Amino acid sequence: MTLLTAAALVLSGCASWQIKQRAWADRVEALPGVESLKLIYANTWPNGGVKHDVTLVLAPGISEAEARKIAAVSCESDPTITSISVSTSGSVVGERRVDKYEIATRACIDADELARFSHAMAAMAALGPDFVGNFEQAGWSEIDPADMSRDWNFPAASYSVNVPVTEGAMLIDAIRELTARITDVPLSVRGTEVSDGDLWNDGGARVDVWLTPDADFERIAPALAAALALPYTGILATDDSITVRLAADANFSSPEAAAFLAAADAAGIAAGVSPILLKSGDPSGERELLDAVRAVPGGVAVSATRETDLVVQTYTLEGTRAAAELLFASSDFKASFEVWSPEPDGFAVSFSPAGPSVGALSAFPAAAYAAAERAHAELPEGGTLRMNIRGDELTLSARYLPDTSFADMQEVRAILEPISGLGRDTELFNQVIVTPIPKDPAGS
Structure with missing residues (x-):
């Protein structure tokens, strides 16, 4: 009986709590x-x-x-x-x-x-009935402004709105209407052109526009419209500057690029065109890097994704190493790079920006690279071997499909364990990852 009474008291308290919420609502x-x-x-x-x-x-x-x-x-x-x-x-x-x-x-x-x-x-x-897009208020952003250009985040103390649209011209219209009404605080608009019409899929190239309350958007709009006409993978616009990250295989001297630069100049706006969105603050240095990568033995194809600033597909193993060494020497750009060996080899070297607490290698890790290259030549077909360099951390990752046979996965482990040197004086990698983990068919 005592237990029943206690339960009733708990339920009664809960019910009175609900009454307060309902009355407020x-x-x-x-x-x-x-x-x-x-x-x-x-x-x-x-x-x-x-x-x-x-x-x-x-x-x-x-x-x-x-x-x-x-x-x-x-x-x-x-x-x-x-x-x-x-x-x-x-x-x-x-x-x-x-x-x-x-x-x-x-x-x-x-x-x-x-x-x-x-x-x-x-x-x-x-905006009227022809506008196809959504507004998602992201609210206040508290990003350290010192990280703005490097990490490409919203500036601190700005009110941010995400605007997915189906056409770039609609984005211009949306920003015009937002800036006309939200006038008391800095405004950050992150636009996304969604070519397939799926406004809930935020997978398109991004357009970030950071404006102070005093910004004259009508001055900026023509140059921004010209930028949207380029084959871009990212755009960053402020009160007095517009930087366009072109697709890495784009023509940097095209009539469209010239039209953008002319529109920016006519408006008195600083303009930049770069494959890495000026993360280094050195557009000429980034262009020189791109030219050097394109000149590696055997030639390359270059591109960019939203996740990776520069993706290099090489056509010879000699070119793979040469491109990897070039990108290693460009780590000051704080960008993400990826180099792939000739198809369908499935061997890649990737570079991830290191945080401030992570050290840096003093020289290209030649021994680790050579060991990874040898291992890939011996591994069973059907997988991908990736060597990732992040500051002074080296990771080697072998990935196969989940239905890969137990015998093949055991062979992968047998090949990688000796070259990793984990726990020994000959250690080459901080971590070696094999996916999926080899499992005995009997379930042990």
């Missing part, structure tokens, strides 16, 4: 400018605690005054609310949405934040 939902409010309760024990998550859907045409009133009422009481997300739609599908995940992590919504959200909604409405 009812007050907010009744306000002008609120279309709906969803309050979700979840108990994630043992991995987490009790959650009270809110999705607030605002009505089209909400005014700034209505947004600020909603924020004020939300702060009149303080029940436990773990997150508040705000949107123009309660649906998880569709286009022309404006969203902000976790505009607040308690019951009280910041009035300025919600006001800016209403401004973004007004910007979306002003």
